[in-house]
Amino acid sequence: MTFRKKKSVQEMSKYEQRRHSLAAKTWRSTVISCIVFGLIAEFIALAFYSASHMKQLISVADSAAHQSKMSATHGSDAVGLSKDVMAVYDSLSDEDRMKMGTEEYRDFYADLHFEQKGGQYDTLVHMLAGTLSYYDVYDIYIGMYDRKHSAIIYIVDADPNLEDRYMPGDWEEVDPNGLDKFMNWNGEGTLYDVEWTKAYGLLCTVALPMEDDEGEIASFMLVDISVENVLVGMWEFALQLTIALALVTILLAWLQTRRINRALVKPINQIAEASVKYVADRKNNLAEKERFAKLNIHTGDELENLSLALADMERELTDYESNLTAITAEKERIGTELSLATRIQASMLPHVFPPFPHRKEFDLYAMMTPAREVGGDFYDFFLIDEDHLGLVIADVSGKGIPAALFMMIAKTILQSCAMLGNGAAETLTRMNEAFCSNNQVEMFVTVWLGILEISTGKLTAANAGHEYPAIKRKGGRFELFKDKHGLVIGGVEGMRYQEYELQLEPGDMLYVYTDGVPEASDAEEKMFGTKRMVEALNKIDNSDARKVVEGIRDSVNEFVKDAEQFDDITMLCMEYKGAEKNPEGEDVKAGTEAAKATLTVEANTENLYQVLGFVDERLEAEGCSPKAQMQLDLAVEEIFVNVANYAYAPNAGDATITFAVEEPKVAVITFEDRGVPYDPLKKEDPDVTLAANDRKIGGLGIFMVKKNVDDIFYEYRDEKNVLTIKKAL
C-alpha cells in the first residue's frame, strides 16, 4: 500500500491554494444548497401553480357544461335524442357496430333524420356551438358510455372543425377507469377526468350527467379543455422562477464567501503565516520569538482564542527552550569533565612499562580497568630511594566519581607518607589518621602496601583489609599468602597496623589484585573466586610480570563473557630478579667506575663546544668510529641545548654530564639538571612525512636524539632530571 504524501501549503500552486480555501468550499456548498432548495421550491410552486390553473380551467368548463345542459334540456329535448340514439346503438350487433365510419353504419340511424333543418339535432348542434364560441374551451358535446365495450357513443358534437365532428351514434374507445368514474358519480363537486389522447394531447374532460324523468342517466354533457395551455404556462413560469433563483443563489454565495473570507479565512491565513515564519525563524536561528504574540486577530470567537492560545504556547516554548539549552550545556559540560577526569585518573597511575628500565633487579607490570568512566581502584609503585621500591594496591569503597576523588587523595597521602621513609605499617597508620580525622562521607579504602629492599629482596608489607597477595617461589607455584589483616583505612580512628617481613629470592613473583578479580561474575552471577584465580595463575604463562597480568585479565574475560563488568579490575605483578651480584656483573661495575668522567658547566649554549669537546675527547680515546661520534655529538648537542634553553628558564643553573663506558664498548652518557621536572621522551615525535609548509620550525631535536642512540631513558630522582643515553661504539 502506498500513501501519497500530503502537500504542504507552501508547495501548492496558486490555483491549488484557491481551490483548497475555505472560501471556495463555502462558495460550493452555498451554491449546491441553493440549487437543491431552489429545485424543491420550484417543484412546490409549480405544483401549486398548475393545480390552481387547472382548477380555474375546470370551473370555466363546468360553467360551460351547466349552461349547455340548461339550454339542452330546457330549450331542446337532449334527453329524448340521447335515448333515441342509444336505442339504435344498443340494438346493433357487434358486427354492425364495427362498421362505424361507413355509409352502411350511418344508415342504421337514418330514421332519426339528423339532416333535418330545425330538427332536434340541428337545434342542439347550434346551441352547443354557440356556447363553445362563448367559452374558451376545446369542445362541447353530448355523449353516452357503453360499459360493455368501454366506449363513448357521441350524441351531439359541436366541434367547430367539421371534419373532426362526430355524428350521432359514432363511438370511440375510452379508458374504462374514466368511464367508471363518470358512471358512478355521486353528484358532489365537479366531475372531471384528465386523459392523454393521441389525437388531442393531454385533455381534461368535465362532465354533467343528464337524467330522464325517472332519474336514469340518459347521457352526459361533456366539455373538453386542453391542458397543453396549462403546460405552456407552467414552463414559462418555471423559466422565470429558475432565473430568479439563480440570481439569488449567486448573490447569496457571493455574500457568504465574502463573509467567510473576512471572518475565517483571513485570520486562519494569518495564523498559518505566523507558524510558517516561526518554523523558518527556528531553522535560521533568528532571535525573533514573537510571531504569534504579534498576531492582531479580534474576531471575538474561537479564532481569537486560538491565536491567544498559540501566543501562550510560543511563550512557554521559548521559556522551555532556554531551560533546555541550559540543561544540555550542563550535561555536555559534565560529560566533558568526566572524560577529562578519566584521563586525569589514568595519567595519575604510572603507566609506562617498564617503569625503571635501568633497574634490572626487578620487573613490574600493572593494569587498571575501571567499571565506569572513573574508578576507585588503584595500583602504584615508586622508588623511595635507590634501594627501596614501594608497591601499592588499593580499593576505595564505592564506584564512580566519589570513589575516584577518594582514590586521588588516598594515592597522594599514601605515596607522600611512604616517600618520607616511614615503614609500611607506619604509613598505613598515618594514612588512617588522616582519613578518620576528616572523613565525613563514611568512605573507606583497603590497602596492601609493600616496601621492597631491592638489594636484599626483603619485602616489608602491611595489609589494611585488602585481599591476600599471591606469591610464587622460583620454580614453584602461585599460592595465596595469608597475611595478617588490619582494619580498612578510614574505619576506626587510632588503629595501629602491623607489618610483616617476607624474604624474596631471585625468580620469586608477587601478584596483588583488588576484589574486582575474584568477584568478577558471569551472566549467571557465578563468581570467578580466588580458587579459580590461583588455578589460572598457575595455568597461564607466568614467565614474566606482564604475561601474568594479561593472562589473568584474559582468563577473567573468558569467564565473564558478555556479562557487564561490575567492579573495577586492578592488579599488579612484580618479579624479583635479585641484585646483580654475579661475577660478570661485578666486573661491569668496576669497569664503569674506571671509565667514569664528569663535567659540570652552566647550562648555556655558549658552553656547547666545551661539552662536545669533553665527550669527543673520551670517544676518541675509546677509538670510536667517526660516524658514531658524529651521531653522539648530535645527541649531546640536542640534549644540552634543550637543557640550556628550557630547564632553568628564565634563570640559570648547572648541568652535569657524566661519561662512562660499559662492556662491551657501550658509551653511557648521563645529563643531570635541577631544573623544572620535564621528561623530554614524553614529547610526541614530529610527523616527518609532512610537506615543508606544514612542518613546524623546531621540535626535531629530541627526535634526532632518539634516532641516533641505542637506548635512552629518563627519570626524576633526588629533585634532578636525569636523562641517560647509551650507544655502542
Next chain:
Amino acid sequence: MKIEKKTEGTKLAVALQGRLDTMTAPELDKELQESIAGVTELVFDLAELEYVSSAGLRVLLSAQKVMNKQGSMVVKNVNEQIMEVFEVTGFTDILTIE
C-alpha cells in the same frame, strides 16, 4: 663555519663549510635573511659541510618555506653522514637534493 655567498641576478648560491649547529646556525640565518629578498633560485652547496644539528635543519626548513613562495631551492653535494640526518628527519622529502 664559513659561509660563501655568490649572487648572479636573482640566483643566490651559498656554500657552507664546517659545522652547522646550535652555535653557527643563527649566523647562517642572519646571512640568509639579508640576502634572500628577491631571490628566485637558491642553491646550497654542502660539499664542505661536516655536521648538521636540528638548529641547522631549522634554518634550512625556513629557507625552504620562503623559497616555496618565491622560487626554488636546491641542495647539492650532500655527504653520506649528513644525508643520513636528512633521511631520519624526513628532510629528503622536503628538500630538493641533487
